[in-house]
Amino acid sequence: MVHDHISKHFRLTETQKRALSRLKIETILDLLYHFPTRYEHSGDQKTVSGLVVGTDAILYGTIHKPQTKKSWKSKRPMSEAWLEDGTGRIKLMWFNQPYIAKMIPGGALVKISGRVEGNTSKYIANPEIEGVSELPIGGSDTVFGAQTENDELFSVYPESRGITSRWFRHAIAKILTNDVLSLCVDTIPKEVLAKYKLPKISTALVWMHQPKNERNALSARKRFAFEEIFVIQTAKQQLRKELDLEQSYTITNAKTHAEEFTSRLPFSLTHGQQHALTSIFEDIGSPHAMSRLLEGDVGSGKTAVAAAAAYAVVKTPPKERPSATLQVGYMAPTEILAEQHFQSFIQYFSHLPVQIGLITSSGCKKYPSKVNPRESTKISKGQLLKWVANGEIAVLIGTHSLISKNVQFRDLGLVIIDEQHRFGTGQRHMLIQKDGLIPHLLSMTATPIPRTLALTLYGDLDITVLDEMPPGRKKVITKIVDKTGREEMYTALRNELDAGRQAYVICPRIDEPDPRKMTALQTKSVKAEAARLSTKELRGYTVDVLHGQMKPSEKEERMRTLLAHEVDVLVATSVVEVGVNVPNATVIVIEGAERFGLAQLHQLRGRVVRSTHQSYCYALTSSGASSRRLQAFVKAKNGFELAEHDLKIRGPGELYGRSQSGLTDLGMEALTNLKMVEAARTEARNIIENDPLLKKYPALKNAIHTKKEKIHFE
Template identity: 35%
Template sequence: MNNRHFQTPIEYLKGVGVSRAEVLKKELQIFNFEDLLKHFPYKYIDRTRFYKIKNLNADMPHVQVLARLTSYEIIGEKRTKRLVAQANDETGTIELVWFQGIKWVEKSIIKGKVYIIFGKPGFFNGKAQMPHPEMELYTPANVKRNGNLTLQPAYNSTEKLKQYSLDSKGLQKLVASLLEQHLKDIHENLPQYILNKFKLTDRATSYRNIHFPENATVLHEARYRLKFEELFFLQLKLLKNKLLRTQKFKGNIFETVGHYFNDFYHNRLPFELTNAQKRVLKEIRLDTQRGVQMNRLLQGDVGSGKTVVALMSMLIAIDNGFQTCIMAPTEILANQHYHTIKNLIDDTFIPVALLTGSVSKKARKVIHEQLEDGSLKILIGTHALIEDKVQYKNLGFVVIDEQHRFGVEQRAKLWRKNTVPPHILVMTATPIPRTLAMTLYGDLDVSVIDELPAGRKPIQTVHYFENQRLRMFGFMKQEIAKGRQIYVVYPLINESEKLDLKNLMDGINTMSHEFPLPQYRISIVHGKMTAAEKDFEMQRFIKGETHIMVATTVIEVGVNVPNASVMIIENAERFGLSQLHQLRGRVGRGADQSYCILMSGQKLSHDGRIRLNTMVKTNNGFEIAEIDMQLRGPGNIEGTQQSGILDLKVADLTTDQEILSQARSCVEDIFEKDPLLALPEHQVLNLAFQAKTDGLSWDKIS
């Protein structure tokens, strides 16, 4: 594509002008020729054939009929006024009806002429009928000229655009005008050998055929080519960044696995590592020996043992004379990591400190001093870790938990805490589908812990309807009798906080009758309570002083209580799949069998039924994430909206996984043999990078 032409402001396209340009910019973010070219049709209307009237039925979408107009008349007055016409072919008669624009239609149609009639067929009193059809005089020449025997593109428009005659048909005319003038300026941007290998249509033909396909075959070929191109350049950007970073950022070499690691592994580790944990540790070990800054994403379900892997990696850094830290997005998560690590190692082994907004000024001063003199080896905290006052003597290894909750600038501040950037391990308990990880984290190396620690039993999940509530109460009593504890979680939806609180209070009233004092004790946590009140209730539950914790919000139950064996989720149909899976992960922390009960009303939407059935069927977070992505689309998965990387115009990560894999492996092959894109056959790709350095955004590469 010739950038000079396609960066031309949209007002300069024939038929647009200043006022239409303003509304195109505001309504569709179409600022220039390229934006219009990439405003792809959202569907296609089949105009590749004419139907006989006798073959029409009400289930058909829009169809074309070739028929002679035999009569028409205006019926009714004022509000009931309508124009009714009759048209027939050799197989029957169809009634055509207009309720609006009657004067214009009456002037434009001629009795006795043959028309191309296009619209949605219906039936009234047993007769074929078509409301507000498009009418076009038939001649063999105009069928050919206007391309009636094609797949007609339908474009997204808005009410505002329609006021400027920019409905689907109006946008179609603009795109046709653009292609007529500038098709020759759409230049190829993929090497010929890639076109040959993947049997890709050339670029200009693909743009013409995605807008005005003559048949389904050329449309498929055009879409495949443009999807491949979009995903190819996305991977080219990510892998080029990764290549540049490995060249630019040298990393500290961790030469030895010494005293701290070995002592912990042989004498302090309270359980056997899983094979998956061992594999990930090996990957991290190799990364930290290469002399290049490590950037690795560690994915693993709730309870899969990511924190232990992070700790053991940090011990290798400490063995090599470096300090380490863990940054978590919330105080609750930071506290959780702190207590988990303190339970695994004590201060006589290695000093560990916690730094959050709640830490006193006096304690902060001590932490700052110990960091600067190097005596503090492990610091755990929130974004307080990146404050300018926090200075490390020799920071070598950084763990970032739930990275999508931190901005790029926040992460970069940690990098700058040492002369040589520290190695980075990013952890997430939100399983990400492979295609999404390849896109969101395509410039990171990815490790996966895909097995639970030995002795952990899979959580048994059941779905109960409201009429099975007594059965649920009976089960709760059985578990409490065994000495277990139970979570009961209600959804919290912003728009109806009062309603949710009412649900919670109604639930507690019902439960108070079923679980009377002093035999049963209940903790209550909801958003209207003060932080101190919430903490008091949570501590009672953690210490085992209460049997049941009832809560409205998800984060308040982000505590580790191995004795809690049942998670009951009320109105489960109101939660997303990833939320349901995260909540379920709050139980199953001990060796005892744990359970998750999903309570719902009798009426369920199609998606609601799929979500609950999925939870019952599988405990596999990655399988759940794939289904979640199919239901919600990749842009709505937690943490992806703000990534900015998912602004895909034609590709779809839920359906185009195979194309993404092909594109990525193709880019990997290119960088393996030609990292500088210096070979003659890669000049077109190099030009694309030049376009980027000229200040164009990546989605504008052409």
């Protein structure tokens, strides 16, 4: 029964079917796992006359004057209505939801829940609303129409247009009375439940949907949060076990080669870089494939670490071809970065008889040129692919085209992925060599990832963190600027431009539910700001734009003009947070800084980290006083400190998004609990160590399979 389609047990309208589909609810089990977002206390019911601004309230009453109109500020469509309950009336407003006014006719009996706001007159913005058949007598009637104790909790569920929280309460109550709980199989092994004092699934489902008290609800939420993290951790550990069994090239004398490489560098490695290389050399020195994620702020020296590892690989010959060399593939997120890495590797390896290739959609290059051994030369794609296939090209640098089917390596020993840490096993297996060996993998990111998130989403990778900057690197001076400090900031910006430097101006993030509308609004914002600056504060300077509606080739071209100093100021959206390195850019101005997360602000600031000159970041805020978050942005030593701070303040859902992580709201909550994540990881490791194929745990195996089908998490 739990795997039956929901339509087999409920008569559904077409609207309800579409709503359930949007919520990804197909089966009875999906319905049971559609958990409440919160619980309401029956004692929270208020009257209009007793409402207090700043408090949450539940109201029952009659709807009057529902209408669709446009908000006075943004001119966006909204719904408006009045609720009357016999003691008074209050205005209700739903922004960006004009359809609500059409769904609630005048005279409808409803239950309203939301926060009371207002100064001169009270109102409730974006309240939850559901129709009721009758108004309760007194404050202790529930939406089910039965008298209950005042300490009872009522579940409030995520809704979608056409289906309400009330419908979910009734539907789940019906399912729970049908003896379906005896058919639910526990995903978490009994010994793990007992160890952490977690309720079994039948008890937890009742406590989740129909808790008698807060203790029941919290216990159930803890159990299902643990389950979600545990399933993902087990899948990751299983994947890791599979990779550990894969044979790869053994890179001998890696440390000696690295010392030879680093001795030629014009700088000394930091302790963090040395530690990272030690870990990498231990990995690639074994016959099993390395899987490592290297995290570090922009400018922390990840590329130097990657180059040292690549050097050790290209100095190692394949067993059957002692005069040849193993190959390295380096995948960059953009063509311009691929070009910059190509130039960097030429400098790193110029003293070696090593050929380096570049492959992008714009064309191909090879170093050294036969005509001029000190220069690179453009070559045809066909010729480059031929030299890659026969092993002549030792290092191939490119974008995602690096893993296309027509790129065939002879002896690929190492793959380096820059800012593409979602490189899955499917892509990796495309690179398995003809002799059956799989290349080592070094993935790198400048995105600061909180420890709990890294342990969960990248549980199949070993993680190394570069948490210090190379000596002599100037710290970006960061200032919070309110309305009174703008003119002074523009004067400082013009001084930098007059000194021959360049700058970024980042337009505010626009919150809009529809991604297409959001992109369009941000594009409009960028163009308008560029036009304004060109005629006012930055008149006489060359100003260009970069936004999300541009094609990738257009974005690349705009960044090339910036790199060539054909542009003084680039006005952009946050699409520049991961992009080309422009050492001459020394100023970044972030408008509406309070709208960005701390990790994103830090990424944006990273655009001006690489300059040899003093760099500046101006966080512009519309509010008079700067928030604690922005103060943390100014004071934090590194991105990891900021990421942990953002995790506590904004929550992981805001930071990384459900679609990116594959986690539900409940799983996201669990990421703020390091002990829970580590416990789930420990138990998952123990189970996979003793039973890699999960023969003793069929329910867990099925849960992993279901998770993989719904969300591609590799």
